[in-house]
Amino acid sequence: MSSCVISEVAGLKPERDNPVLLGFQNAEMGYKDDTKMQCFRAEDTNRATEDSYESEPHKSSRMALVVSEQQVYRGYLGEDVDADRLNTYVAVRNKTTGKMRLIQVETCTMLHSCYDEADERKFQNASDEVDLTMQRKFAGKAGLRALDRMARSGSNLDVLNETIHDSVQTFDDERFEEDNQFAKGKLERELMLASIKPPRNPKAQTPAELYQIEDMVSEVVLRQLKTVALDLMQKDPETLSMANIYLTNKVKAALQSKEPDSEENIEVIITCLVMDALCHLIELRSRSLTLAKLSTFSKELDAELKRTFAQANHHKQLKTKHTEHKALSHYLALAFALEKCVLLVDQIHAGLNIPKNDLVKFAVFIGGTYNSTKNTLTLRMTDDSEGKNSLGRSFVGKRRFGRGKK
Structure with missing residues (x-):
């Protein structure tokens, strides 16, 4: 590759819409058609109010939204922990002149909209810890593996807490592993068949x-x-x-x-x-x-x-x-x-x-x-x-x- 000369470095400015690098904590591209996804910049009007800003100045009101057919993900720009310690740039090179522009990229962690409804269900007291202990005691092998995977990946447990708790009460120890594997296989087959069929x-x-x-x-x-x-x-x-x-x-x-x-x-x-x-x-x-x-x-x-x-x-x-x-x-x-x-x-x-x-x-x-x-x-x-x-x-x-x- 021939040498390049950096002609300009475009940093972050309020009047400039720099590119945004989105990171999804609990999502992956699967069977949906990515061409139907839409991305938007938005503003949280509740955070943008003067009273809210004075009480919580560290919170940003600028948002990024990703909308698919049935899912909505949202994140706040400027709240990433590593943003103050690491700057990310994308390089745009002109093949004719050999000059290169560096454009600073904002990073944003995206969460599913269901997290908005789960703020009151976080593990913050002793009763929540007891619930988690009971889940580990009665969940069976498949349930324990799921809990371990979530603990290792650092995923939030608040959204899945109720689902795991209901599963523990529905299945007994003798049937849990067999029925859970059957339900998982059935779900995978349903998703596979849905992905094969052309859109109606x-x-x-x-x-x-x-x-x-x-x-x-x-x-x-x-x-x-x-x-x-x-x-x-x-x-x-x-x-x-x-x-x-x-x-x-x-x-x-x-x-x-x-x-x-x-x-x-x-x-x-x-x-x-x-x-x-x-x-x-x-x-x-x-x-x-x-x-x-x-x-x-x-x-x-x-x-x-x-x-x-x-x-x-x-x-x-x-x-x-x-x-x-x-x-x-x-x-x-x-x-x-x-x-x-x-x-x-x-x-x-x-x-x-x-x-x-x-x-x-x-x-x-x-x-x-x-x-x-x-x-x-x-x-x-x-x-x-x-x-x-x-x-x-x-x-x-x-x-x-x-x-x-x-």
Whole structure:
């Protein structure tokens, strides 16, 4: 790397919005789509009042908020213990001039909003210590391991105190470990199935409105794919080659129509471009997604699918069975949208290198109904748990009942 010259150091000033480095004490990225998270700067009006500031001058009123679909995290800027002893900077380098700017970063520890309701339940007196001792006495092996993990990580116990206490009263010593493992396994399977299923439109009134490409691909990538679709109209349709013959014929039909640049045809082409990348992902043999090329039409789409469909909670972008199942579910959801909710099984199956039973199984999982006489799949406004239960049997083993040997 060539040498750089630091041309400017941007420190913290009241009138300047410096970057904020957020740290989460009890949270991790899991099955949620990180593109749907929103971050905000805010001010705690209660702390900002003059009386409050005089009584507690060390407390900051400036806040950082992170909002996902159902969770809210908040933190106060300037209250970190290490902030006075350590300054953190990010470096921005201009490749042309070789100059570099150092911008100071504020740090903020984020806590879940449930902590706001738990201020009165902290272990501050002898009765709380007695409760903790009783929990350790009756929690069993699994409960003790959970308490030890929380003690080692320094996590707050106030939020989980009531949950552990209720669990101790619900399960006896003989059943605690077995039932706790079963409940944990059931929760993991529920989360896995939920992460596989494509997002549904909560305002859908008809099956045709259930799955929309806007809910599966970010707005930035959709705008870029629209440009790609318009560029394809300038080329010879006969030279077009997609991941399978089904998608190729769909795009050619749109390009050779009377009005190829109509909104309907552009949406068809965009949908096919996303399905093309998903098809490459499904049939990819390598486990590593880093060097794989999922889309030959859009680098932005390629990068987003790798980030969205890679194995969750892993530092590398890897393809697993979970990745393949999730990609297949999204592919079939877009196919339903493309075919007005009715799929010809042989037509769709011809474009995928998977068993026919898997295609039918995952189509039913996202709301399809199979007609063996007509060999078709029809999307219906079914109960969300119906398809989940049908696919869940493929992942869930039988539970063994009865007491273990003493």
